[in-house]
Every structure is written in structure tokens, then in C-alpha cells.
Amino acid sequence: MVTTEKAVKRPGAKAGQSNEFTLITPLKPGGAERMRKLLADGFTGDRQKNTDRIATVHDLRFVIFDNDTRVIFASTYDGDWDSYMDDFATIIPDELDLLFHECEGYPGARNPNFKEWLVQNQVEALAFYSAYPDASVRSVWKALKTKQALDGLLDAAN
Amino acid sequence: MKGRATKVMESQIEARMPVTDATTLDVSDIQATVLRPRPRPYKGEYVILRIDDVAQGREMLRRILPHVAPADEWWRPSLPGWLGIAFTYQGLKALGVPQSSLDSFPEEFREGMAARAAILNDVGKNSPANWEYPFGTADMHVALAIYSKDDSSLETILERARQSHHDLPEISVVYRLKFSELPEGRNPFGFKDGLHNPHVEGSGAPVHPGYGRAIKAGEFILGYPDVLGETATSPEPELLRRNGTFVAFRKCHTRVAEFRKYLREQASSPEEEELIAAKMVGRWRSGAPLVLAPEQDDPKLGADADRNNRFSYADDLQGLKCPFSSHIRRVNPRDALKNDLVATDLHYFLRRGTNYGPPLPEGVLEDDGADRGGVFLLIGAHLKRQFEFIQSQWVTDGNFISHGREQDPIIGNANDGGTYTIPKRPIRRRLHGLPQFVAVRGGEYFFMPGLRALGWLANLDS
Numbered sequence: 001m002v003t004t005e006k007a008v009k010r011p012g013a014k015a016g017q018s019n020e021f022t023l024i025t026p027l028k029p030g031g032a033e034r035m036r037k038l039l040a041d042g043f044t045g046d047r048q049k050n051t052d053r054i055a056t057v058h059d060l061r062f063v064i065f066d067n068d069t070r071v072i073f074a075s076t077y078d079g080d081w082d083s084y085m086d087d088f089a090t091i092i093p094d095e096l097d098l099l100f101h102e103c104e105g106y107p108g109a110r111n112p113n114f115k116e117w118l119v120q121n122q123v124e125a126l127a128f129y130s131a132y133p134d135a136s137v138r139s140v141w142k143a144l145k146t147k148q149a150l151d152g153l154l155d156a157a158n
Numbered sequence: 159m160k161g162r163a164t165k166v167m168e169s170q171i172e173a174r175m176p177v178t179d180a181t182t183l184d185v186s187d188i189q190a191t192v193l194r195p196r197p198r199p200y201k202g203e204y205v206i207l208r209i210d211d212v213a214q215g216r217e218m219l220r221r222i223l224p225h226v227a228p229a230d231e232w233w234r235p236s237l238p239g240w241l242g243i244a245f246t247y248q249g250l251k252a253l254g255v256p257q258s259s260l261d262s263f264p265e266e267f268r269e270g271m272a273a274r275a276a277i278l279n280d281v282g283k284n285s286p287a288n289w290e291y292p293f294g295t296a297d298m299h300v301a302l303a304i305y306s307k308d309d310s311s312l313e314t315i316l317e318r319a320r321q322s323h324h325d326l327p328e329i330s331v332v333y334r335l336k337f338s339e340l341p342e343g344r345n346p347f348g349f350k351d352g353l354h355n356p357h358v359e360g361s362g363a364p365v366h367p368g369y370g371r372a373i374k375a376g377e378f379i380l381g382y383p384d385v386l387g388e389t390a391t392s393p394e395p396e397l398l399r400r401n402g403t404f405v406a407f408r409k410c411h412t413r414v415a416e417f418r419k420y421l422r423e424q425a426s427s428p429e430e431e432e433l434i435a436a437k438m439v440g441r442w443r444s445g446a447p448l449v450l451a452p453e454q455d456d457p458k459l460g461a462d463a464d465r466n467n468r469f470s471y472a473d474d475l476q477g478l479k480c481p482f483s484s485h486i487r488r489v490n491p492r493d494a495l496k497n498d499l500v501a502t503d504l505h506y507f508l509r510r511g512t513n514y515g516p517p518l519p520e521g522v523l524e525d526d527g528a529d530r531g532g533v534f535l536l537i538g539a540h541l542k543r544q545f546e547f548i549q550s551q552w553v554t555d556g557n558f559i560s561h562g563r564e565q566d567p568i569i570g571n572a573n574d575g576g577t578y579t580i581p582k583r584p585i586r587r588r589l590h591g592l593p594q595f596v597a598v599r600g601g602e603y604f605f606m607p608g609l610r611a612l613g614w615l616a617n618l619d620s
Contacts, residue, residue, distance in 0.1 A: 080551075139557070
């Protein structure tokens with residue numbers, strides 16, 4: 001029997017059900033400048049809403065370094081990224097392409113090699129800490145909603 | 159090589175079914191098992207063979223090939239029985255399939271289901287270490303699935319299967335499982351089953367009311383474009399993959415007495431027991447869906463094939479009728495996840511499963527030790543984003559419906575400590591300490607080739 005490790009193992013460190021995802025790739029010539037323009041407003045407005053829809057991403061950041069030649073994409077997310085990546089690539093391919101298309105060799109979200117490209121450029125964290133390793137984005141949202149409702153109830157009872 | 163199955167002339171056509179889908183698939187090359195609904199009532203047997211000699215394996219295949227049924231006119235209940243055949247990775251190896259071809263199969267198939275245990279949540283009691291022989295070993299090579307209307311058709315086909323290898327000493331039968339329909343088409347828990355299947359685009363018709371839109375054929379059969387617009391490029395060669403597909407086979411023992419006892423403990427009346435049971439399944443015992451019959455069972459609705467599967471979750475976005483976590487809403491969410499980033503069309507399979515074992519008599523709350531359950535026979539072109547996705551995410555996870563780690567109440571594996579959430583106003587009800595109601599006793603991945611591909615496999619030496 002083949003061991004499970006080989007089949008299951010994707011790069012990325014795990015803490016509870018939280019995972020870290022760190023991608024480091026070279027940028028296309030002039031890519032750094034175009035990315036700065038694209039992300040000037042950060043994750044606000046529609047971009048915030050679209051990212052919220054994923055509902056498993058705790059945070060994410062882009063860091064340009066090495067004299068504008070490389071970029072780090074780092075994120076913390078819930079569960080297996082692998083499982084829903086086909087769904088994301090099907091529903092929001094344009095949003096994914098916008099974020100990554102300055103990366104050297106990026107095949108596009110509609111390309112069958114999209115997931116392979118991510119894996120190839122992923123670098124596993126040496127160590128990964130999470131203050132709430134078992135709380136998913138959805139459970140945090142739910143807890144905040146519950147707390148708000150409870151506060152409202154307590155305030156009304158004052 | 160053309161497959162041929164005994165056909166009985168029968169003029170019985172389900173006339174009320176509108177023919178709305180032209181046949182664009184090469185149904186004469188696709189195995190009947192892929193497209194044919196089970197006979198009603200059904201009988202049958204799964205037989206697993208091991209091949210210890212390449213030449214004898216191919217000889218067996220040459221002999222059995224003329225009896226493998228094609229899917230022609232699959233919607234007409236015109237066959238008294240049919241034989242399907244499929245191979246594990248080990249089986250293809252034992253038949254001497256070239257290494258380059260073996261290597262071209264998807265990873266999950268090459269590894270086999272047992273190796274995927276961590277992904278599939280086959281841990282604890284469901285762990286492959288606890289599976290029945292020969293599941294999880296390299297001894298499973300060829301699976302025969304015989305579906306029939308009655309005992310005599312079953313015997314006829316079994317005899318043909320036996321003839322294909324009885325004088326070949328290097329072919330051995332390593333496993334047999336007989337199955338038959340339980341009264342009223344119920345599963346061992348007492349629920350009518352087999353009510354939903356996706357409609358395969360281009361398979362010829364008729365479209366069953368409630369099956370929804372036709373799904374791209376490449377989701378279920380290799381050689382056609384799938385939902386992503388891609389046509390499979392593996393396995394190689396093209397002749398081997400064309401009109402073939404993959405099968406996830408799982409033998410699941412059902413703990414019916416546990417189920418009944420748990421309902422008794424949680425409810426204060428027989429009516430409440432039925433309600434809790436229906437809330438867990440998503441349908442009443444008759445098959446009537448909760449979305450259409452939220453308060454009590456509606457046996458007329460359950461029996462009406464035109465209505466019992468015609469529903470969506472659009473009017474139940476709070477899950478007040480059919481809980482988010484119920485079995486049928488998890489494994490087939492229809493439109494329930496349409497506001498999430500979930501491409502539901504990527505996650506379908508055809509269900510050709512059956513039930514086995516005797517029913518536990520009504521009212522019995524103590525286990526009688528009999529083995530009874532269901533065989534899941536799930537067919538699709540993409541094991542990974544179909545069976546494995548549904549099993550690992552929608553059955554095992556609760557986060558996608560904001561239910562934390564809650565699992566499927568019926569087929570989940572929460573080590574006897576599951577919870578189950580029933581949305582309700584003003585506050586939800588949550589059940590605790592859910593026992594494991596279904597125990598996986600074995601499973602494997604198979605490749606089910608088209609008929610020409612079977613000929614290729616049988617004649618690799620010439």
C-alpha cells in the first residue's frame with residue numbers, strides 16, 4: 001500500500017485547521033509598477049466583497065522586494081486550498097488573473113496547469129503560529145454576529 | 159469489437175417522459191452500468207477477481223467481453239440483466255498494460271482508495287486497517303457488477319462470468335457480495351433511495367423531471383468536453399480512455415439499530431422520531447423531500463416520480479425546512495450554495511449503488527448481528543473533484559455551511575461524537591453524541607472502460 005503522505009502533502013504549514021500559504025515568484029519586467037497601481041486601493045470596495053465571498057481567507061498580503069523584481073504573496077486560510085481551487089478558478093478567474101498576472105510564468109486561472117503553478121511557486125513556512133488555530137473565518141464571523149446580538153440584548157435589558 | 163447483451167423484446171416505453179436530449183454520445187461503446195438506472199426491483203452481485211497470469215487474464219477478458227452490456231437505449235427497462243466490468247490499477251497492471259499507460263492514470267486511481275484514507279476521513283473505525291479482505295490490498299483486480307431483474311437472469315449472467323474463467327487456474331474469485339432491493343425500494347434505514355441522478359448531456363433522453371439541467375458529458379464519460387470545457391487527455395492511449403470512466407466503490411455497513419435507538423432517545427413521541435430522522439436525511443421515509451413537505455410525510459408525493467425530486471432550496475435559504483447539514487442537502491446542494499464561491503457543476507457523480515443484506519424488522523432496537531448496508535457505486539470522470547471532494551468536504555466538513563466541524567449526520571465519521579444542527583425559530587436545536595450510523599467496510603477505485611477499450615485490453619498481445 002502506498003503511504004498517504006505523498007498523496008495528501010501539499011506545501012504549507014498547518015496549525016489546527018488554519019494553513020499558511022506563501023508564494024514567492026519573479027515579476028515580469030515593469031510588473032512591480034503595474035501591481036502598485038492595481039492594488040493602490042488595497043482590498044476595499046468590490047475587491048473586499050469578492051474576497052469575502054471566498055470565506056476561508058483570514059488575511060492576505062502582497063510584498064514586492066528585491067528591487068521590484070520579486071513578489072511574496074502570503075495568506076492564512078481554512079481547510080484545503082486544493083479542494084475549492086477549481087471552484088474559484090471557475091467562478092472568479094478574472095479576479096485571480098488580476099492578482100497574479102504580473103508573476104513570471106503565470107498560466108492564468110483558466111489554464112489546467114494553474115494549480116500546478118501555485119504549488120511550484122509555493123514556499124513552506126519554517127514555523128507557523130495561529131492564535132486561534134481551530135477558528136475558521138466563518139466561525140469568527142458567526143461569533144462576532146452572535147456577540148453583537150448578545151450585546152444588543154444586554155443593552156436592551158439595561 | 160462490439161459488445162452484445164441479451165435483449166428481451168419489450169415495447170414498454172415510458173411514454174410520458176419527453177424526449178428532449180439528442181444522443182450525441184457513443185452509447186454503444188459506453189457500458190450499460192454507467193447510464194442504466196437499476197432495475198426495479200433489482201437483484202445482483204458484485205464479484206471481484208484476481209489475475210495471477212497475464213495470458214489467462216486476457217483470455218478471461220476475451221471470453222467475457224461479448225457479455226458486457228452497452229448503454230444503448232439505457233432509459234428503456236428492456237434488459238433482464240446486465241454485466242459491467244471494471245479494473246483497479248493493480249488489475250490493469252496484472253493484465254500487462256504498458257507502464258507508460260499505467261503512469262498516465264490520475265494519481266488517486268493509481269494509489270487506490272485505501273491510500274487516500276486521510277483525505278476521505280476513513281480513519282478510526284473506518285480505517286482501511288479495519289476493512290474486510292480484499293479491500294485495501296493489492297488482490298483486487300477486476301470487478302464484475304451484475305444487475306438483474308430476478309434470480310434466474312442473475313444466475314444466467316453469473317454462469318457466463320464463471321465460464322469466462324472456470325478453467326483458468328490463475329484467475330481467482332476473491333470476493334462476492336449479493337445484493338437485492340429492500341421492500342418499497344427503501345435503504346436499510348427505511349428511507350426510499352436512489353431518487354436523484356444528474357442528467358448526462360447528449361445521453362439520448364429522457365430527462366427525468368427534477369434532475370435539473372443536463373450536465374456536460376465529460377463530467378461522467380471520458381472523451382467529451384467537461385464543465386471546464388476540457389476533454390480528458392489521460393489515461394493513454396486515447397483508445398483506452400474513450401468512453402471509459404472511473405468508479406468509486408464503497409461498501410458501507412449500516413447500524414440500523416443504533417439509528418433507531420438514537421431517535422428514540424432524542425424524541426418524546428414516534429412522530430418526533432420521524433421528524434428528527436427526516437431532518438437528518440432531508441427527506442421523509444417515503445422519499446418526499448422536506449422542502450416540499452416540511453411538516454409531515456406525504457407518501458403520495460414520495461411515490462410520485464414526477465414530483466419527488468422537483469425542488470430547489472431557493473425558498474429555504476434559512477434551512478428551516480431542510481437543514482443545511484442534512485444528508486441530501488450536503489451531498490447534492492442543488493442551488494443552496496449559489497451565493498458562495500462553489501461551482502456545483504464540478505461536483506456531481508452518477509449513483510448506481512445498491513443495498514445489501516436483510517432488513518432489520520420494524521421496531522427492533524437491538525442489533526441482530528446481520529451485515530446490512532449499502533454499496534456506493536459512484537461514477538465520474540474526475541474522482542478527485544467529484545467523489546473525493548464530496549466525501550472530504552461536503553460529507554466531512556461543516557465549515558462550508560458555517561457549521562464548524564459538524565459532519566454529515568448519516569454517513570459522517572465523527573467517532574460517535576457528532577453533532578447535528580436543526581435550524582429552528584426562535585433558536586436552533588442541536589443534537590449531540592451522534593453515533594456513527596454507517597461504517598465503511600471497504601472501498602476501491604476502478605476504471606470502467608468503454609467496449610472498444612475492453613477489446614484493446616483483451617488483445618494487448620496481438
